[in-house]
Amino acid sequence: MKISTLVFVLAIASTIGTAQAEDQDHNMSQHQMSMQRAAEPGRHEGIGVLKAVNKEAGKVQIAHEAIADLSWPAMNMWFILNCPLPGDLRVGDPVRFELMQDEKKHWMVVTISRK
Numbered sequence: 690m691k692i693s694t695l696v697f698v699l700a701i702a703s704t705i706g707t708a709q710a711e712d713q714d715h716n717m718s719q720h721q722m723s724m725q726r727a728a729e730p731g732r733h734e735g736i737g738v739l740k741a742v743n744k745e746a747g748k749v750q751i752a753h754e755a756i757a758d759l760s761w762p763a764m765n766m767w768f769i770l771n772c773p774l775p776g777d778l779r780v781g782d783p784v785r786f787e788l789m790q791d792e793k794k795h796w797m798v799v800t801i802s803r804k
C-alpha cells in the first residue's frame with residue numbers, strides 16, 4: 690500500500706469514527722428526553738399569554754403557542770384551573786404552564802407562573 694493510499698484510508702476511518710460519536714450523542718439526548726417525559730406522565734408544558742380569568746367557573750383562557758407534545762397549533766383556549774393562580778399574575782402576562790387531562794379528558798392547568 691502506498692503511503693498516500695494509507696493516509697487516505699486513515700482519513701476516511703477518522704471521519705467514520707467522528708460520525709459514530711455524534712450518533713451516540715444524539716441517541717443519548719433522545720434517551721434523556723424520553724426519560725424526562727416518563728418522569729411526569731401525562732403532563733405537557735406550554736407557554737402563552739393569560740387572556741382571561743373566570744373565577745366563578747374556575748377557568749382561565751390562555752393564548753398558547755404551539756405544543757409539539759400534543760401536535761397542537763397555537764390557539765386561544767379555555768382551561769380548567771386546577772392550581773392556585775399566583776396573586777401577582779394579571780391578564781396580559783406571558784405565562785408558562787403545565788397541562789394534564791382530568792378523568793373526563795378535559796384539559797386542566799396544573800401549574801402556572803409568569804414567564
Ligand SMILES: [Cu+2]
Nearest residue numbers: 761764765766
Ligand atoms: Cu389549544
